[in-house]
Amino acid sequence: MVKQLVKAQNDFFATQKTKNLGFRKQYLKKLQQEVMDQEDAICDALYADFKKPKFESLATETQLALAELKYAIKNIGSWSEPERVFGSWANFPSKEWIQPEPYGKVLIISPWNYPFMLAISPLIGAVAAGNTAILKPSEFSVHTSKIISQIIRKVFPPEYVTVLEGGVEVSTQLLAEKWEYIFFTGSTKVGRIVYKSAAEHLTPVTLELSGKNPCIVDETASIKLAAKRIAWGKFINAGQTCIAPDYILVHKKVKSALIDNLKKCITEFYGQDMEASNDFARIATGKHFEELKKMLEGEKVLFGGDVTDNDRYLAPTLVDEPKLDSKIMEGEIFGPVLPLISYTEENELHAYISKFPNSLAFYVFSSNKKFQKRLMDRYSFGGGTINDTVVHISNKDLPFGGVGQSGIGGYHGKHTFDLFSHHKSIAKRGTWLDVPLRYAPYTISIGLAKKIKHLF
Secondary structure, eight states, X not given: OHHHHHHHHHHXXXXXXXXXXXXXXXXXXXXXXXXXXXXXXXXXXXXXXXXXXXXXXXIXXXXXXXXXXXXXXXXXXXXXXXXXXXXXXXXXXXXXXXXXXXXXXXXEXXXXXXTTHHHHHHHHHHHHXXXXXXXXXXXXXXXXXXXXXXXXXXXXXXXXXXXXXXXXXXXXHHHTXXXXXXXXXXXXXXXXXXXXXXXXXXXXXXXXXXXXXEEEEOTTSOHHHHHHHHHHHHHGGGGOOTTSOOEEEEETXXXXXXXXXXXXXXXXXXXXXXXXXXXXXXXXXXXXXXXXXXXXXXXXXXXXXXXXXXXXXXXXXXXXXXXXXXXXXXXXXXXSEEEEEEESSTHHHHHXXXXXXXXXXXXXXXXXXXXXXXXXXXXXXXXXXXXXXXXXXXXXTSOEEOOGGGEEOEESTHHHHHHTEEEEEEEEEOSSOOOGGXXXXXXXXHHHHTTGGGGO
């Protein structure tokens, strides 16, 4: 089945239909309408998968996808235009430009934590750029994957865009094929497998991976506001957000105040009986639920820590001063568990931050502008925010992506269109003038040849 679909998409792309601007826009509009029509059903599917609150489903899944669709439909014409560049004297007379063109058939593999948005968002850019696509949603978000499949079947013919549901065996079959581009969102471990498969065919990739995102709170920060913004960014989607703060490095002078305010904010958000809250999601998979429970073994829990096995419920949890070699500090937590580690001097921060590979996100809470700048300049990370968390992802003009082990490539808005486009360079020479100096036999002096650089 996989081979037949791949061949069908190859054949369809060869017809050149997807390069037609009106054709692409027509299907993006159909997709937009279908997402709007199915928005409630999508939210129901997300709730069925891991009790995602409807507000979060709207704010972080469907409405973000609709915003991307609206932006792409409005701007696809200008994005597709050739970009004129100044010609060099060496090519005079000439016209020179950069022409975006689609790669061809692309593979998009999406994750379970934001199963709708992280499937549809890259697909929008792939279609806008003129590619065909096969989308492989996560097998762990069964209900959401099913409705994604229904939407795509209703909007697109399978030779243009299709969805393949299934587990590891389906992903393995897909990765064995030759693609013109692969877009993967998920863990660093699986990202390495995808990258290795792509290398067999020299296929370009985007890898949206993970990282242990630090959140630094210094003694000059507005503690009440910091606590509110950290608690929101950490516990939305039950902490299953790749750019959530993973651990806090807090100055010893304000640690106690931060903990008190975090407890207060969490209780204000989710109530005294947090398990009964309609605003707190569950852990999406049983395997990850068990991993999170093991992380808490032997740790000093300051707040939360309650679990209900048959509901995959883990309360928002604060952990005090875990050791660097503890399980909770091994890798990304990816759940509602937030460790707090105190520091006294700025140089102590480096011992913690440098222990981990480049993070996907980086957060600093401080009123000290020089401190903010030193940290933002010193460390390499995918994207970051000063005095807030997560919100940098909301700007469509800021590319979202990682660096090093947290990912390759960035997307959102026009950046997604550019990501799925090859930008080919073209020079069109005039014929009314042909300077003979470049042709053999060479009569130009060596001294003059050394000045040729001024023509470029």
